[in-house]
Amino acid sequence: MSLEIKVPPVGESITEVTLASWLKKDGEAVKMDEVIAELESDKATFELTAEKAGTLKTIAKEGDVLSIGAVVCTIEEGGSAASAPAVSASTATPTKEEAKEEEKLALTTADVSKQATYASGTPSPAAAKILAEKGVDPASVNGNGVGGRITKEDALKAQNTPAAAPVPKPAAVAAPIAEINPGERTEKREKMSSLRKTVAKRLVSVKNETAMLTTFNEVDMSPIMDIRAKYKDKFKEKNGVGLGFMSFFTKAVTEALKEWPAVGARIEGEEVVYSNYADISIAVSAPKGLVVPVIRNAESLSLAGIEKAVAALAAKARDNKLSLEEMTGGTFTITNGGVFGSMLSTPIINSPQSAILGMHNIIERPVAVNGQVVIRPMMYVALSYDHRIIDGRESVSFLVRVKQLLEDPTRLLLGV
Numbered sequence: 001m002s003l004e005i006k007v008p009p010v011g012e013s014i015t016e017v018t019l020a021s022w023l024k025k026d027g028e029a030v031k032m033d034e035v036i037a038e039l040e041s042d043k044a045t046f047e048l049t050a051e052k053a054g055t056l057k058t059i060a061k062e063g064d065v066l067s068i069g070a071v072v073c074t075i076e077e078g079g080s081a082a083s084a085p086a087v088s089a090s091t092a093t094p095t096k097e098e099a100k101e102e103e104k105l106a107l108t109t110a111d112v113s114k115q116a117t118y119a120s121g122t123p124s125p126a127a128a129k130i131l132a133e134k135g136v137d138p139a140s141v142n143g144n145g146v147g148g149r150i151t152k153e154d155a156l157k158a159q160n161t162p163a164a165a166p167v168p169k170p171a172a173v174a175a176p177i178a179e180i181n182p183g184e185r186t187e188k189r190e191k192m193s194s195l196r197k198t199v200a201k202r203l204v205s206v207k208n209e210t211a212m213l214t215t216f217n218e219v220d221m222s223p224i225m226d227i228r229a230k231y232k233d234k235f236k237e238k239n240g241v242g243l244g245f246m247s248f249f250t251k252a253v254t255e256a257l258k259e260w261p262a263v264g265a266r267i268e269g270e271e272v273v274y275s276n277y278a279d280i281s282i283a284v285s286a287p288k289g290l291v292v293p294v295i296r297n298a299e300s301l302s303l304a305g306i307e308k309a310v311a312a313l314a315a316k317a318r319d320n321k322l323s324l325e326e327m328t329g330g331t332f333t334i335t336n337g338g339v340f341g342s343m344l345s346t347p348i349i350n351s352p353q354s355a356i357l358g359m360h361n362i363i364e365r366p367v368a369v370n371g372q373v374v375i376r377p378m379m380y381v382a383l384s385y386d387h388r389i390i391d392g393r394e395s396v397s398f399l400v401r402v403k404q405l406l407e408d409p410t411r412l413l414l415g416v
Helices: 096-119 125-134 152-157 194-209 222-239 245-259 303-318 392-407 410-414
Strands: 002-006 016-022 035-040 045-049 054-058 065-067 071-076 212-220 266-268 271-273 280-282 284-286 289-291 332-336 355-359 362-369 372-386
Touching: 002 054, 016 194, 035 071, 125 152, 194 289, 212 392, 222 303, 222 372, 222 392, 245 280, 245 303, 245 332, 245 355, 245 392, 245 410, 280 303, 284 303, 355 392, 372 392, 392 410
Parallel strands: 280 332, 332 355
Antiparallel strands: 002 071, 016 035, 016 065, 035 045, 054 071, 212 372, 266 271, 284 289, 355 372, 362 372
């Protein structure tokens, strides 16, 4: 008896999934609740498990788009595939009489082959002596004896034919440049994943449906770098996570959102929705594409709490283990292109949010401080926002406030 394994419901708005990969092969024995395949929706990756033990019989193929409830595979009763039919003893083992006949036939064939080889082109003793005196190669003489053997008469008639002079090879002519093969030119086509298609649609939608604008500023990272250098070892020893830049930026953003709540608002129909909490989305580059997990109530978390949340979400993103709940409902997004070397960019808003902050790489540059030119580690920051609900005054003031909090981190502790 077989059991059909179907695509389970994975979310209210998800109607189809893509079979990303089989983790078990067709005909392989599986255990109950063992993960047999990965399903990929437009938002996340899900695991498909065996509902009973048995032998897997795959129906869908990798890359197939399946509707919710579609049959992916079946599981047959029994843990192993049927063994191949045994070969009968009479067929596998020859009898003594058959072995003797085969041995006799092999010896006879070998003798005939040996005789034919000896006669063909072999001179008789007298012929060999004559050919040696003439300096004639026996291989150049056609034998007229039995089986092509070279006789004395053949040797007497044979003449010493000098070897032909080798024909010089024509000098190699360099091929014209236009005729030189430039090498193999190939192309590779890959089907877009459901996640990649959804990201593409959403990004185009944001560009077309929002009045997106970007404002820039720069931050002197010296104070934060000094704090990290001084306390990073004690911080990690106490909290079990490293002290990175993301926690400072997240904390600064949550404080700035309290003063400029429109930056964390969103449009729903003809209404603007303001939130008294800060669910900060963190853009993470996962193996299958960009994902944006959310740190809930980030305004109430300490630096250590934010770092722990970032580490946990990043680990899940790398392993494709993020759930839908962990990637929905954010009010503001932070993306860090600096880890890839980006110096300046204009990040695209993460819909339905209205703003996103872009971090970039830290470069030592000469800056003027109190009338003196000094070298400081500087970072450009960019705030892209929806101009329909966020005015220039609010966007610029928000970014300036973030800059102030980062350049004087004690403000984050004192709330000033």
